[in-house]
Amino acid sequence: MDKCEIVAGIPMPGGENQLKTGGVRSLNLSVASGIVCYSACLQLNLLSK
Numbered sequence: 001m002d003k004c005e006i007v008a009g010i011p012m013p014g015g016e017n018q019l020k021t022g023g024v025r026s027l028n029l030s031v032a033s034g035i036v037c038y039s040a041c042l043q044l045n046l047l048s049k
Contacts, residue, residue, distance in 0.1 A: 010035055 010032060027035070041047050
């Protein structure tokens, strides 16, 4: 991570806390990508209602 310009995260309710007890540790890359794309579409109003 020393060469990264930006490190992004997806906030997850019930996610792993500072004490490393319980919660979700990670998401599959394809699931995370889908969440990011969906969120971007919502913010750009690209989804028809």
